[in-house]
Amino acid sequence: MSDMARVAIEPAERAEFGFETEVIVIGAGAAGLVASLSAREQGAEVVVLERDASPSGSTALSSGLVPAAGTRLQAEAGVTDSVDWLAEDIRLKAHGLVDDAVVQSLSAVIGPTLDWLVERHAIGFTLIDGFSYPGHRVRRMHGPVQRSGRYLVSDLERAARAAGAELLTSARVDTLFVRGDRVEGVRVARPDGSREDVRCKALVLACCGFAGNRELLSRYLPDMLDAAFLGHSGNEGHAVRWGELLGAELADMQSFQGHGSVAIPHQIGISWALMMSGGYQVNRLGQRFANEHRGYSEHARDVLKQPQALAFDIFDERCHQVGMAFDHYREAAKAGALVTRPTLEGLAEALGLPVDEFLKTHEQVGRFVAGEAQDPLGRNFTTKPALAAPYYGIRITGGLYHTQGGLAVDPQGRVRRQGGDLFPNLWAAGGAARGISGPADRGYLAGNGLMSAIGLGRLAGREAGQAVRKP
Ligand SMILES: Cc1cc2nc3c(=O)[nH]c(=O)nc-3n(C[C@H](O)[C@H](O)[C@H](O)COP(=O)(O)OP(=O)(O)OC[C@H]3O[C@@H](n4cnc5c(N)ncnc54)[C@H](O)[C@@H]3O)c2cc1C
Incomplete structure (x- = not known):
């Protein structure tokens, strides 16, 4: 195993928990930052752990364009759209080879989520005008006016901090601590070599896919090893590695x-x-x-x-x-x-x-x-x-750009075990989760990446926040 993917699962008894929180989110890209906002809305304590000195991820490298149906921005522009049309366009592009329930759930949540991000958190989305992307039957791409994900990340970071999420940067998680099938906490490695163990009640994996890990690429997508890689170096495949070690179901691993x-x-x-x-x-x-x-x-x-x-x-x-x-x-x-x-x-x-x-x-x-x-x-x-x-x-x-295969999840982003049942307190969102593009590159409809980062981030953060707040 390469250094990049050297991550571990350890029994909780080996942890030396220094502090604890309710929800830990690993990764401060679109998925992680939206999950943190969503969990905060439920009143949960949230710590976001980000390996880099400041949040970026593939999100900051992207054009920041997100498809959504039924938004206020569409209504203002006189665009008629529907959740069913969006879901149908996604299925058509992926030749029907998707998890229907997840596609429906994301298609339904993404419109209200963009409205919520604009109205509640002042995230600078606009409706992209002037041309349509292949496969989208109406104008439904939303993005920062500069059409760059950098602005999306900085807006989301500002909003997450304002909402009371704690954001720890230069904090790379290398170990998950488990007891039975529950995640009890994580170990954070700092650039100076020090380590800290943090206990949690719920964990959201938002650390994207494996396009930056040559070893996993040669296993799943060998013919893309020589392609120009434009994604983020932090796409090291940690969610996939933890998933493998935990016995989680992985799906669509040839999709990107x-x-x-x-x-x-x-x-x-x-x-x-x-x-x-x-x-x-x-x-x-x-x-x-x-x-x-x-x-x-x-x-x-x-x-x-x-x-x-x-x-x-x-x-x-x-x-x-x-x-x-x-x-x-x-x-x-x-x-x-x-x-x-x-x-x-x-x-x-x-x-x-x-x-x-x-x-x-x-x-x-x-x-x-x-x-x-x-x-x-x-x-x-x-x-x-x-x-x-x-x-x-x-x-x-x-x-x-990024991989679309990952941890199979239910329609709220909860991670599935091999065999189909769900882990009790583990969620995945964005590139860490199985995408909505089917098993191959040809199923990727423009915007599927950020749609599942933001949509699953919203759903996973909300459910994780509710779960830890239950008496
Ligand atoms: C050039 C380019 C253009 C794109 N344009 C679009 C577009 O317009 N629309 C669209 O929908 N999609 C687009 N995409 C895809 C989109 O960027 C991704 O689907 C999306 O950003 C994934 O979000 P994420 O939050 O899951 O991952 P990321 O944004 O990559 O965030 C993951 C974060 O996790 C951190 N991390 C990883 N491992 C650890 C660890 N062990 N501990 C702590 N932190 C960790 C990383 O440092 C990173 O900050 C584009 C991609 C590229 C590369």
């Missing part, structure tokens, strides 16, 4: 959120909004290779299969303006990832593409846009205008 557009060598994720606004991709041979509108997650593997695992985003000024609403895109522009030329020939030369082949591809795309021919890869190009000069290109590869 990939991304088919990571600028290289800059290693910056380029918003799929470019593809949804009329952009397309070609490989080094100047040829298209997959339908860009199926979803960005499964597109990562398509890109990785191209010569030298390389491809190019091709778009224009109009798409560029859409991209400029995204923090990551602006960062990529600043880093010099964008190539722009007044002509297609000039762009092909600047990107090192075979000019004739690229022009042929572009001409074909023009026929698809005009409705004169059908794209053999299955994309409907007719909904957006043809690209116009000046033209843009970005050299990209396929990326791994």
Whole structure:
């Protein structure tokens, strides 16, 4: 076992508990911070333990976009949506291979949760306008105005502290203490080598998945080992390791959120909004290779299969303006990832593409846009205008964002044992839990990651808070 995943389960008798609290939450990303707010609302004492010096997680690296149905922000914008539509879109994308009860529960809770975060805790969500992500039938993406998860994390951290949750940073949990099937506490390792044991009545695992652990990746997702990893190094797979040691049920371990557009060598994720606004991709041979509108997650593997695992985003000024609403895109522009030329020939030369082949591809795309021919890869190009000069290109590869497999949970986030019954005081939320994307990358619907972080965080924190408050 690598150092990264060296975590343990120990009998409670071996603990030397220095202090105690009611609910411990491991991890201060979206899942952990929302769980802490939710448990505080029940009146529970909450300690959040975060390995880093300040909260970040994959949440801070994300675009911070969360799908939700029936929110006040949607109502104000005149968008009609429903819990059933959202649940149906999630199931459709995952080909029905999901835990239906969890999908329904998350679809129902996420709308009211975003309203609660906005109204009760002043979290800066807006409704994302201007384009739709593949698979979402209506406008339902909500996110910080900067479209960056950094702002979401700092808002949530401020709210959690204001609500009275205690946040201990530089506090990496390496051991869970158990008695029978109950978790009695945890051991925290500090950067100076000291250790502290903390007793609790309920534990919420919110320490995300295993995309940052090469050993677990080579076991479950060996073909993604060479993909650009854009998630957080703290995604060490601790929840999975504890789950294995406890006899918990793990599910969908081959599922992950990939991304088919990571600028290289800059290693910056380029918003799929470019593809949804009329952009397309070609490989080094100047040829298209997959339908860009199926979803960005499964597109990562398509890109990785191209010569030298390389491809190019091709778009224009109009798409560029859409991209400029995204923090990551602006960062990529600043880093010099964008190539722009007044002509297609000039762009092909600047990107090192075979000019004739690229022009042929572009001409074909023009026929698809005009409705004169059908794209053999299955994309409907007719909904957006043809690209116009000046033209843009970005050299990209396929990326791994976070894993979607994890601890199987009930619809409130309580962890299941192998065999199906539930641990009495253990919950999991976000990347620590099994996702809602089915068993593979192609089932990931945009926003599934934060939807289950925030939705399960809300549910798990609430139930854990209620459980410890029972007389
Ligand atoms: C580039 C990128 C863009 C993305 N964009 C989106 C998007 O727009 N919408 C969307 O829905 N999803 C997106 N995602 C996915 C999304 O970021 C994740 O699904 C989500 O952030 C998971 O939240 P979390 O709270 O479970 O984990 P995290 O945010 O990763 O938080 C887990 C925390 O646990 C801490 N931790 C881990 N182990 C321990 C331990 N043993 N002790 C103490 N602390 C520990 C970590 O340091 C970390 O802070 C994106 C991901 C990436 C990488």
